[in-house]
Amino acid sequence: MADYKKPLPHPTAVTLPFWEAAKRHELQIQQCGSCRAYVFYPREVCSECLSPDMSWVQVSGKGILYSYTIAQAPTHSSFTEDVPYVIAIVELAEGPHITTNIVGCKIEDLKVNMPVVASFADVTPDITLVKFRPA
Amino acid sequence: MSIKGKAAITGFAEMSPQKDAEGRTPLGIMATVAREAIADAGLEKKDIDGLLTGWAMGEYSILWPSVVAEYLHLQPRYFNQVELGGASAAGMVWRAAAAIDAGMCHTVLCVVGDTRRVSTPGRKLPPFPPNDAEFDAPYGLIAANPGYALIARRHMAEFGTTPQQMAKVAVDQRKNACKNPAAIFGAKEITIDDVLNSRMIVDPLHLLEIVSPCTGGGAFIVTSAEQAKRGPHRVVSLLGAGEAGGHCSITHAQSLTTSLVKPAAESAFKMAGVSPKDMHFVQPYDCYTITVIVSLEDAGFCKKGEGGRFVEEHDLSYKGDFPCNTHGGQLSFGQPGLAGGMSHVIEGVRQLMGRGGERQVKNATIGYVNGNGGIMSEQCSLILAVQ
């Protein structure tokens, strides 16, 4: 794990709760106390009503595969050994879209709108990425 | 009250794209095309009192407009940087017109140049936006290729768009490039099979559906409608402009398949008082084949979801029933970094001035140009017409 070469997130004070939850294999996003909107990625204020009343909530981890691409050439040199890999947008059941990878699914079985569920990948001792697999 | 008809483009210059910089710098390229565009408009450097420029992937810094003004030794009364990615050049046209209409200046030099790689030793490419770096890059959603592939996949799923239909865009535009001596890929025509047999890069997009980064640049001159009458060319007037934005990462776009081209084009057509069917040609930004299909739908040239069939049923070549990207598009002309969007504006002006040479669209007096930046995140539509 020490030689993990792919880009890693550098959490900020605002985004740290997301990454700390991921490390516990939990999916948490923000919800606005004023307009009740679910918000992702983490922000200091609600992206819908700009209220600062943001709290962290555990969400279902369920969603649908909104779209995907199969990288047959690496999108960055650090991903060369992973080819082919699946880059995806998942629409969470709560609404927000999240960038991810689809794991545990044959490429020929991928289908837009298929149900998926969060799957946590501990890529370094500090960072767990939130990936998704077929539900 | 609008800027409709208030300003015109009276001259342009374009560097033929080349793969590598071969020792050239973005600033040097900008200065070269600036000199040529000023001359093309029948002007002298002292006539330029406005400057709009874009920064370059190959060379950038803070205070960029001053960097360019200093390099050209200009003393503008109005100057700024337009940073809308590939939509920057289109965005310059209406900003120049608005500045002229507001009385800030008379004649604006709009210029962008870029190199394929960082051209100054010891410097780096600009960093990713913060959200992209933290929440996209770790999953490999990096740069433009996978973003547009996500759009293509969703469009295929929602509307049944086929790989053959997407490939047709590249095939027809290549026909145009074959009549453009400046195009990087203008030596021979290609077939739909050539496109579909080219290497799969980010499924469903093949190599021949993806722009090739290169080195190049372009410049054009915008001046008042009154001043434009004294220029050496047919006057190309700005009839309408519209702009739209709202996301940076494609994951956070309101829709993958209905783009911001829709509001941008609606504004432009409304200002101009014309409709898509009035256009004699279109020059939509084409970083990928899917970009053209989505843009044509959203600009109103066909219904949403029917773009695939539309490009299949129409001849997009300069002599066809729907001339589209008559210079070959960036797919065949080349994509000189952030100067890529220049080529669509300049080709629109070139056609209207009747300077299209072998690829001239007959009797073209009005056309649609679109600039697109990022992952469909910056859109600027223009209606240009001969006055």
Ligand SMILES: [Zn+2]
């Ligand atoms: Zn809110």
